[in-house]
Amino acid sequence: MPISDRGYQPYEGPRLPSRRNNWVITSLELRRIWASLLVKIVLIIAGIWAILRVAWVAGVGYFNVTLTERASQDAAAVEQLRQRLAQALSSDLVLAGIDGQLVFVILLTLAWGSGAIATDVRDRALQFYFAKPVTERTYLLGKITPLAVYCFFICVVPGTLIALVEGSLLQGQGLAASRSALVLPAILYSLVLSVLLSVGSVGISSLSRNRLLTLAYWAGILFVPLAVAGIVDLATQGEFVWLYLASPLTMARLLGRAIFRLSAEGPLQWYHSLLTLAAVCGGSIWLAWQRLSKTEVVG
Amino acid sequence: MSETAAIELRKFSKWYGRIIAVNDVSVGIDRGVTGLLGPNGAGKTSLLRCMSGQMRPSLGAVRILGQDPWRNPALARDIGLCTDQGWLMDELTPAELIGFDLRLRGVEEGKTRDRAIEALEQFDLGHAVDRRINTLSRGTRQRVKLAQAFAYDPEVLLLDEPLTGIDPVARATTVKRIKERGAAGRCVLVSSHVLHEVESMTEQVLLLHKGRLVAHGNAMEIRDLLDQHPHRIAVECDRPRDLARAMVDLPSVQGFSFPSESVVELHTKQPDECYAAVPARALEANIKIRRLTSPDATLEMLFRYLVGEGS
Amino acid sequence: MATKKRIALVPLPPLAAAWEVTRLELTRVVRGKALRAAVVIAGLLVVAATISCLAGARDSLATFAGSVRSLFPWLAIALSMLFAARVISDDVDAGVIHYWFMLPSPRWAVTVGKYLCSAAVVTGVLVGSTVLLYLGTHIAEPGLVGSHAGDLGRAVLAMLGAGLSYTAVFLFLGAAVADLPYLLPLIHVAVLEVGAGSSPVLEIASIRHHVGVVLGTPAQVAADETVDTVLETLGLVTPEVPLWASLLVMAIVFASGLALGVIVTEFSEYRTGKP
Numbered sequence: 001m002p003i004s005d006r007g008y009q010p011y012e013g014p015r016l017p018s019r020r021n022n023w024v025i026t027s028l029e030l031r032r033i034w035a036s037l038l039v040k041i042v043l044i045i046a047g048i049w050a051i052l053r054v055a056w057v058a059g060v061g062y063f064n065v066t067l068t069e070r071a072s073q074d075a076a077a078v079e080q081l082r083q084r085l086a087q088a089l090s091s092d093l094v095l096a097g098i099d100g101q102l103v104f105v106i107l108l109t110l111a112w113g114s115g116a117i118a119t120d121v122r123d124r125a126l127q128f129y130f131a132k133p134v135t136e137r138t139y140l141l142g143k144i145t146p147l148a149v150y151c152f153f154i155c156v157v158p159g160t161l162i163a164l165v166e167g168s169l170l171q172g173q174g175l176a177a178s179r180s181a182l183v184l185p186a187i188l189y190s191l192v193l194s195v196l197l198s199v200g201s202v203g204i205s206s207l208s209r210n211r212l213l214t215l216a217y218w219a220g221i222l223f224v225p226l227a228v229a230g231i232v233d234l235a236t237q238g239e240f241v242w243l244y245l246a247s248p249l250t251m252a253r254l255l256g257r258a259i260f261r262l263s264a265e266g267p268l269q270w271y272h273s274l275l276t277l278a279a280v281c282g283g284s285i286w287l288a289w290q291r292l293s294k295t296e297v298v299g
Numbered sequence: 300m301s302e303t304a305a306i307e308l309r310k311f312s313k314w315y316g317r318i319i320a321v322n323d324v325s326v327g328i329d330r331g332v333t334g335l336l337g338p339n340g341a342g343k344t345s346l347l348r349c350m351s352g353q354m355r356p357s358l359g360a361v362r363i364l365g366q367d368p369w370r371n372p373a374l375a376r377d378i379g380l381c382t383d384q385g386w387l388m389d390e391l392t393p394a395e396l397i398g399f400d401l402r403l404r405g406v407e408e409g410k411t412r413d414r415a416i417e418a419l420e421q422f423d424l425g426h427a428v429d430r431r432i433n434t435l436s437r438g439t440r441q442r443v444k445l446a447q448a449f450a451y452d453p454e455v456l457l458l459d460e461p462l463t464g465i466d467p468v469a470r471a472t473t474v475k476r477i478k479e480r481g482a483a484g485r486c487v488l489v490s491s492h493v494l495h496e497v498e499s500m501t502e503q504v505l506l507l508h509k510g511r512l513v514a515h516g517n518a519m520e521i522r523d524l525l526d527q528h529p530h531r532i533a534v535e536c537d538r539p540r541d542l543a544r545a546m547v548d549l550p551s552v553q554g555f556s557f558p559s560e561s562v563v564e565l566h567t568k569q570p571d572e573c574y575a576a577v578p579a580r581a582l583e584a585n586i587k588i589r590r591l592t593s594p595d596a597t598l599e600m601l602f603r604y605l606v607g608e609g610s
Numbered sequence: 611m612a613t614k615k616r617i618a619l620v621p622l623p624p625l626a627a628a629w630e631v632t633r634l635e636l637t638r639v640v641r642g643k644a645l646r647a648a649v650v651i652a653g654l655l656v657v658a659a660t661i662s663c664l665a666g667a668r669d670s671l672a673t674f675a676g677s678v679r680s681l682f683p684w685l686a687i688a689l690s691m692l693f694a695a696r697v698i699s700d701d702v703d704a705g706v707i708h709y710w711f712m713l714p715s716p717r718w719a720v721t722v723g724k725y726l727c728s729a730a731v732v733t734g735v736l737v738g739s740t741v742l743l744y745l746g747t748h749i750a751e752p753g754l755v756g757s758h759a760g761d762l763g764r765a766v767l768a769m770l771g772a773g774l775s776y777t778a779v780f781l782f783l784g785a786a787v788a789d790l791p792y793l794l795p796l797i798h799v800a801v802l803e804v805g806a807g808s809s810p811v812l813e814i815a816s817i818r819h820h821v822g823v824v825l826g827t828p829a830q831v832a833a834d835e836t837v838d839t840v841l842e843t844l845g846l847v848t849p850e851v852p853l854w855a856s857l858l859v860m861a862i863v864f865a866s867g868l869a870l871g872v873i874v875t876e877f878s879e880y881r882t883g884k885p
Binding site for chain 2: 619621641642705706709711715
Binding site for chain 1: 654684696790
């Protein structure tokens with residue numbers, strides 16, 4: 001009886017250009033992320049929190065504008081009120097609006113990003129992916145991009161809305177344009193946060209097949225340097241703050257202040273943050289690349 | 300249903316949402332070894348989980364030694380369970396795991412290790428006593444689970460796919476241990492897809508299909524009741540067509556088929572009469588018989604007939 | 611059929627069984643990687659404080675109290691997530707839960723045993739870190755070790771309370787949704803510890819606030835200016851909670867968390883997850 005090999009048979013059909021694979025993997029990952037109940041809950045709570053914050057700013061701002069308009073007897077008092085209002089409705093509030101969403105972005109990266117590659121390693125899905133015309137680059141982009149998209153929307157929506165609300169409230173003072181222009185820094189800062197946290201978490205997730213372990217690594221990178229630097233800061237009563245250089249979250253917020261043209265609050269300046277952020281992003285991608293390159297594909 | 304049945308199911312049903320896993324099963328299982336057969340999704344694992352008290356029936360009742368096993372830790376000392384998945388703690392060694400179990404069951408602290416080693420050696424696991432479970436192969440882990448279930452000699456043993464991943468030599472040892480327990484008066488229920496090995500352990504079977512009980516009892520007796528599937532008797536001889544000619548006038552023979560040049564298959568509803576007639580007629584016709592077998596006398600054929608795939 | 615006579619065994623009583631479960635679980639935890647990671651992280655904090663104090667910190671008590679107040683409640687939350695929230699769901703995923711519920715001991719004994727192990731690990735790391743932190747921050751002023759012992763005592767008591775209550779709550783919340791063990795604990799942290807815990811008046815609902823009361827210096831809530839304005843107008847201020855009340859709250863949280871955890875595991879049917 002002849003022996004016939006009925007195992008793996010190579011694909012002989014047409015192969016579409018690799019550009020299309022980027023979209024295929026990305027759209028698959030977008031759907032997978034959305035399918036997670038934990039992610040849905042984080043997104044919903046983030047949305048509610050963003051709406052509450054924007055509503056609060058709009059409500060309190062409108063209340064103050066009304067007060068200003070009613071105090072028309074004393075010109076000095078009116079001017080003082082207007083200045084206070086212009087000070088309150090500033091880039092600080094937009095920045096705070098985005099920073100307030102940071103907890104949800106971190107939760108999202110812990111819930112999904114830190115296990116993105118680990119889950120595929122555990123389920124042996126890498127062999128599935130790389131037996132197809134999918135390169136490491138396509139795979140990584142497909143993992144990072146969807147997570148970055150979700151993180152970006154969590155941050156940019158409240159930031160932009162707060163900027164537009166400020167612009168509308170300060171129209172009477174001729175500050176509408178300058179406040180509305182805060183939309184651009186809001187978009188840029190949101191982009192920085194989303195890229196940093198998604199690249200970092202996905203890269204770290206390649207370190208092990210154990211999802212809990214990669215989650216712990218990512219949580220450690222985010223919080224341990226911050227905690228250690230905080231203790232030293234406390235002990236030295238603010239005299240030694242250089243350990244914050246090891247904290248990606250602190251460095252990202254420092255860069256955010258610079259994007260909004262706000263002065264730094266200590267000796268650390270925005271350019272100090274670039275090394276940390278580059279190390280986190282570059283290091284994560286390098287780690288993931290090493291892991292993916294070594295994946296053996298059973299043919 | 301026998302009054303002394305070790306396991307009783309009374310109109311037992313189990314569903315998960317809209318999926319009915321087991322549907323209105325009533326049966327009594329006596330002591331000895333019984334095979335629980337069925338295709339994937341028949342409801343075997345759900346049945347075993349309810350019998351062991353891991354889950355409750357959605358309808359009806361389960362009784363093990365006359366008691367309801369759900370939230371009944373006192374009954375747990377008389378039930379041994381070996382699951383097909385999971386169960387083992389990776390951080391421990393087999394001796395530690397079984398020793399802990401025995402300690403909880405009342406064995407003195409100083410004696411638990413010896414008893415654990417004894418249980419492991421029953422399944423040829425002397426070499427794995429102090430190795431971490433996460434370093435063991437799949438087959439060895441399965442044997443550790445069996446050793447754990449057998450260690451305290453329970454009255455009722457529920458074994459879900461016990462031979463999964465085990466090599467042929469170890470399978471023979473495992474089958475032997477199962478038969479020993481059955482012979483010692485324990486009730487052993489073995490769920491398996493490896494039909495020829497269930498055959499080697501017992502003739503008592505319980506057949507499930509799509510959640511329903513299709514057959515229960517002695518496999519051969521069940522086979523005899525299947526009127527719509529005549530028995531087949533395969534005779535390998537030098538002149539199969541001449542033998543067919545010699546047998547054609549026998550009333551018990553319903554038909555013939557010739558699967559190969561040297562074999563004739565007789566189809567009959569009275570196999571005993573045919574078995575008696577074949578040698579006599581062959582002798583009369585001077586036909587040399589090389590082999591006489593029944594392709595039907597297997598659990599696999601019974602399984603196929605009852606779940607509707609037919610031959 | 612001849613029945614071979616079995617040797618009769620008398621299973622351990624439930625409390626003894628719970629103790630055996632605790633011992634076994636401790637063995638598993640000690641052999642796992644999570645405890646090592648927790649000890650390293652706690653150790654890093656202690657080392658950082660010690661080095662800072664050696665390098666010339668101004669006030670050892672302020673460093674100690676500030677570190678414990680600001681960081682250690684979060685350390686308690688993280689440790690409880692790691693060692694309590696997943697205790698049931700990990701065993702469900704691995705199929706080990708069927709082993710536990712086949713033992714001749716009531717399910718509540720198994721749950722209590724697991725809780726005792728988690729609580730021992732969490733409080734052990736917390737209390738150990740607190741003591742080491744105290745010694746580390748006083749390394750430059752050893753003469754003050756005795757005089758600040760009262761603060762150490764309160765800190766240890768606070769960490770005990772935090773460890774026991776967070777572990778109980780997270781064990782229950784993790785067992786309630788075994789498929790997603792972090793879901794309810796994260797919601798608890800987001801809503802009660804972060805949300806309410808950062809708001810005047812509402813902070814009474816957070817365990818962190820009561821930990822602060824036991825420590826002796828509840829954290830100053832840094833509210834928004836806009837929030838401040840509203841609350842000043844309405845006259846809303848967080849009432850002062852006496853020490854005994856905070857201890858009682860933590861005891862109630864611990865007891866109800868453990869009781870609910872026992873109830874959930876007592877009546878749940880677990881289907882093993884992955885093959």
